[in-house]
Amino acid sequence: MTAKEFFKSTSFKCIAVLLSILLICGILLTICNALFKVTDQERFDRVISEIYGQSVTTEEVKLSEVETKFDKGTINSAYKVTDDGNYLVNVSGTGGFAGTVTCWVVVKITDNAVSGIGNVIIESTQGETYINKIPSSAFDFYGDNYVAGEAYDVADIKNANLTGGATMSMTAVTNCVNTAIDFIKSQILGEEIAANPYADYTYASFIDGLKSSHAVNTDGSISYHLVINPVELTNAFEFDVVVSADKTIASITMTVNGSTYGFGADADSKVSSLVGATLDDVKAKFTDDTFAPNSDVGEIFTGASLTGTAAYRAAAFALANYDNALANAWTYADFIDKEATSYTVADSSVSYHLVINPVELTNAFEFDVVVSADKTIASITMTVNGSTYGFGADADSKVSSLVGATLDDVKAKFTDDTFAPNSDVGEIFTGASLTGTAAYRAAAYALANYDLAILLGGNA
Amino acid sequence: MKNKYGKIALDGLIFNNPTFVLVLGTCPTLGLISSASSAFGMGLTVVVILTLSNMLISAFRKIIPNEVRIPAYIVIIATLVTLARMILEKLVPDLYDSLGGFLALIVVNCIILGRAEAFANKHNVLESAVDGLANGLGFTCALTIMGIVCEFLGKGSIFGLQIMNFKIAALATPAGAFIIFGLSIAVFTYVLNTFMRSRRIKSNKIARENLLDKDAGAMPVKEA
Numbered sequence: 001m002t003a004k005e006f007f008k009s010t011s012f013k014c015i016a017v018l019l020s021i022l023l024i025c026g027i028l029l030t031i032c033n034a035l036f037k038v039t040d041q042e043r044f045d046r047v048i049s050e051i052y053g054q055s056v057t058t059e060e061v062k063l064s065e066v067e068t069k070f071d072k073g074t075i076n077s078a079y080k081v082t083d084d085g086n087y088l089v090n091v092s093g094t095g096g097f098a099g100t101v102t103c104w105v106v107v108k109i110t111d112n113a114v115s116g117i118g119n120v121i122i123e124s125t126q127g128e129t130y131i132n133k134i135p136s137s138a139f140d141f142y143g144d145n146y147v148a149g150e151a152y153d154v155a156d157i158k159n160a161n162l163t164g165g166a167t168m169s170m171t172a173v174t175n176c177v178n179t180a181i182d183f184i185k186s187q188i189l190g191e192e193i194a195a196n197p198y199a200d201y202t203y204a205s206f207i208d209g210l211k212s213s214h215a216v217n218t219d220g221s222i223s224y225h226l227v228i229n230p231v232e233l234t235n236a237f238e239f240d241v242v243v244s245a246d247k248t249i250a251s252i253t254m255t256v257n258g259s260t261y262g263f264g265a266d267a268d269s270k271v272s273s274l275v276g277a278t279l280d281d282v283k284a285k286f287t288d289d290t291f292a293p294n295s296d297v298g299e300i301f302t303g304a305s306l307t308g309t310a311a312y313r314a315a316a317f318a319l320a321n322y323d324n325a326l327a328n329a330w331t332y333a334d335f336i337d338k339e340a341t342s343y344t345v346a347d348s349s350v351s352y353h354l355v356i357n358p359v360e361l362t363n364a365f366e367f368d369v370v371v372s373a374d375k376t377i378a379s380i381t382m383t384v385n386g387s388t389y390g391f392g393a394d395a396d397s398k399v400s401s402l403v404g405a406t407l408d409d410v411k412a413k414f415t416d417d418t419f420a421p422n423s424d425v426g427e428i429f430t431g432a433s434l435t436g437t438a439a440y441r442a443a444a445y446a447l448a449n450y451d452l453a454i455l456l457g458g459n460a
Numbered sequence: 461m462k463n464k465y466g467k468i469a470l471d472g473l474i475f476n477n478p479t480f481v482l483v484l485g486t487c488p489t490l491g492l493i494s495s496a497s498s499a500f501g502m503g504l505t506v507v508v509i510l511t512l513s514n515m516l517i518s519a520f521r522k523i524i525p526n527e528v529r530i531p532a533y534i535v536i537i538a539t540l541v542t543l544a545r546m547i548l549e550k551l552v553p554d555l556y557d558s559l560g561g562f563l564a565l566i567v568v569n570c571i572i573l574g575r576a577e578a579f580a581n582k583h584n585v586l587e588s589a590v591d592g593l594a595n596g597l598g599f600t601c602a603l604t605i606m607g608i609v610c611e612f613l614g615k616g617s618i619f620g621l622q623i624m625n626f627k628i629a630a631l632a633t634p635a636g637a638f639i640i641f642g643l644s645i646a647v648f649t650y651v652l653n654t655f656m657r658s659r660r661i662k663s664n665k666i667a668r669e670n671l672l673d674k675d676a677g678a679m680p681v682k683e684a
Contacts, residue, residue: 010525010527013525014525014527014528017523017524017525017528017532018528018531018532018535021520021524021532021535021536022535025535025536025538025539028539028543029539029542029543032543032546032547033546036546036547036549036550036551037546037550038549038550038553046553122557125560125561131560133494133632133633161629
């Protein structure tokens with residue numbers, strides 16, 4: 001075909017017409033976008049108008065100076081409403097049907113503390129086609145049911161029949177509200193919010209880290225109580241899982257069934273079929289590491305695939321994190337500099353070299369502690385005195401007064417497990433309470449972790 | 461000429477109603493009829509887009525080669541839908557929010573592509589505009605009527621105005637919408653068939669009378 005023939009052909013006409021249409025449409029859309037674009041300020045004004053019905057003065061929070069990414073959401077912008085002292089937070093929550101949901105959340109402040117939730121307004125969604133089915137009363141739920149210190153649970157909203165069939169979208173909205181509260185508490189008011197202790201664990205996204213826990217048993221097995229996040233439309237599941245030292249499931253029990261359809265009478269037998277499984281066995285049931293429903297190789301838990309997914313996720317988390325759980329099982333680990341601390345085991349006694357983190361204004365302290373088989377302090381010596389005021393000549397005798405003490409004796413000296421200065425019951429180490437705190441923390445750490453140290457056999 | 465436009469309009473509105481007779485645009489129908497105002501808003505948006513797309517496609521029907529007509533139609537429809545989204549977001553944000561993802565899905569609404577393919581590319585601009593308007597209004601009426609029924613029974617309200625406390629929550633879900641949709645088709649078909657039958661009987665009767673009159677006129681009169 002010659003060039004002349006090509007330009008006269010239908011093919012060329014098709015290309016030319018399509019390109020022309022595309023060009024005209026593109027130009028038209030560009031012009032209209034410039035004319036009809038809704039600016040951020042316009043969106044913000046709409047929100048203010050919807051919430052307050054009038055203009056209010058606001059003060060933008062500089063997000064560059066604070067943490068904006070949280071477990072279940074991201075803060076996009078935040079404003080302090082100077083008229084009433086509340087905060088208006090724009091936040092994107094995860095967990096929706098097809099992605100995130102972005103909401104404006106009014107966080108009420110009273111006496112410099114979060115006192116409730118005002119309005120919650122959806123700003124935008126990503127493919128949440130059912131989100132408009134959520135009744136407006138669902139958004140009132142947050143304001144009506146705020147409990148200080150407790151996160152909202154979408155299961156409560158669902159139980160109140162307020163999700164309108166859009167459970168996953170409602171989950172994302174709930175995550176928005178919880179994230180906004182966490183943001184205001186931690187980044188604006190300076191409160192400490194509970195950190196997820198399992199954030200760095202494998203498959204951490206499967207579980208609610210704040211509601212899950214684990215303990216190391218004397219035989220080297222680990223007992224978990226795992227709260228598994230909702231799988232698609234279900235509520236959260238809860239499992240008690242024991243992983244034995246050979247990294248197999250020793251036992252697994254579903255204590256809370258999150259299935260909204262009712263799993264039936266054979267739930268326990270199906271879940272218990274995981275006993276004896278290794279991580280490889282669990283992984284082999286799925287095509288990838290998401291353990292997502294419908295990614296199973298051959299159907300698991302016939303007729304109850306979501307429950308099956310939850311059970312397999314619980315098993316996978318428990319098995320994959322055996323070593324992590326063991327390494328993080330040390331009680332009072334916050335008291336010590338883990339990297340600088342060491343211990344040895346010999347003849348059923350444990351010898352520690354402990355570096356105790358600074359107590360308030362002091363430097364770090366160092367102690368050599370030996371715990372005998374009867375779980376009492378056999379000897380304790382302060383090798384480095386972190387006191388910035390100088391502890392004086394009687395340091396050794398004061399520290400050595402802890403010899404023979406049990407964990408209960410040590411605990412009895414304080415009102416709580418923080419062993420914090422000024423939480424002592426009757427003054428310890430008169431005139432040197434910070435050094436006393438360090439010594440008691442060293443003793444508490446050494447005594448509380450005796451069994452674990454024996455189990456692991458030493459790291460030095 | 462006037463009768464032609466009337467026929468096109470009646471076809472779109474009643475005899476070939478896109479929702480009740482052709483069963484097109486089922487996705488937004490099932491998704492939005494749980495709220496009468498959403499259904500009405502979606503209907504009006506479709507009226508505008510369908511009328512404009514029919515007019516544009518009719519105007520360009522002699523330019524667009526047959527081989528690439530479908531992609532060309534889709535580009536035109538997508539442009540109109542995007543424009544509608546921009547305008548609604550700017551001027552009617554509440555309606556924009558209530559339509560949600562279904563607004564973008566108008567691009568693939570088979571009523572629009574169906575009318576473009578079945579009507580607009582064979583008729584002139586005016587006829588296509590009437591067809592688009594009629595089909596759009598037929599769709600709007602169907603959606604709004606079902607929206608009123610669904611919202612009334614499912615939420616106890618009409619256009620957001622609470623009427624009663626009794627409600628059948630299932631009817632406010634897509635599953636409930638499906639049942640209402642099916643029942644609406646049954647009722648519409650019954651009424652339409654009844655009307656058509658009575659019209660046919662009436663026209664047959666008239667034809668028969670005409671025939672008798674004609675026969676009577678042609679009969680020879682016997683002389684006394």
